[in-house]
Amino acid sequence: MTDLPFLPFALPDLGDDEIAEVVDTLKSGWITTGPKAKRFEQAFADFLGDPQIECIAVNSATAGLHLALEAIGLAPGDEVITTTHTFTATAEVVRYLGADVKLVDIDPATLNIDIAAIEAAITPKTRAILPVHYAGLAVDMLAILDIARRHGLRVIEDAAHALPTTLEKELIGTLGSDATVFSFYANKTMTTGEGGMLVTRNAELAKRARVMRLHGMSRDAFDRFTAKVPSWYYEIVAPGFKYNLTDIAAALGLHQLKRLPGFQLRREQIARRYHEAFADLPLILPPDAPAGDTHSWHLYVVRLSDDAAITRDAFIEGMYAAGIGCSVHYVPLHLHPYWRDRYGLTPEQFPHSQKAYERTVSLPLYTAMSDADVERVVASVRGMFV
């Protein structure tokens, strides 16, 4: 038991600039998608550093993934290969379009999708691969892009954890996939409360996603008030969705994006401290990015070693008793009733994900933590093994 206040698993880090920008938006008279959403898209494109890349702001990463899959024409009868070790949003978007999900196991070293398992899961119905950069460590995209090229498949990256993450010094979002989707959900590495960004070099895909983002209108609300065509005129070209990002959210994003490099440094610093403090414990610590590359450290996931004398559940209970919130990423999809029953899945089909699930704990790691908070986590984790 502890007298200290509860230390939550995650908290956003919103400063005075974010708050002032939201207030400015509220006073401006334009609170939904408008000039700030446009500026945020531009700033995100500048951040990625490639003028060929189009950025499409959306109200969640789930929405962005749905739009990307819709734009490649995913349809009933198609299959998409993804990892079982992810959040359900990664896979549910495939079902939105009536296509089927082929879940595969992970590489136990990284907890990222197993490259060999992707290749083994390909059938004549396979249309796309949907990798997740788990915890913020890049998937081997070169291998995935190679498989996609050889089999004529599309690749959509779920980069909800991977901002900023690099692979061979290139930012995730700038590699050669069809589209990459980032999340600005409240606990992600930067936040707009709810929000996401779909990025792509494919101009056709971008055009379709922009139209489908707002009801299938031939142009968005902001353009209607700046173009020469009468301001009231629009055309519906498809039954689209309501996935636009508000200017209130974009106001947060503009400042969070500026702070992102600093956020990453602080996350890295906390990860280093955990690495050093836990090195002698019966824990498998999360792998670093290869030398010269960036890990976003969205999550710090430890696994109890086979010789640890404590169970995962007892570990998390002990941390709660010490006033510290932990989490588990993830209850793998193959264990959830919907996915299990729809595809007749069993744990034996996913031995690495299953074992990881039974032994993983995600520790608090976020920029609003003080050094004292970090040391509290260190002491409590060490206390679980005495």
Ligand SMILES: *Cc1c(COP(=O)(O)O)cnc(C)c1O
């Ligand atoms: C958070 C998350 C999502 C969904 O992001 P939203 O912005 O909340 O829609 C998708 N995939 C993964 C792996 C996530 O962690």
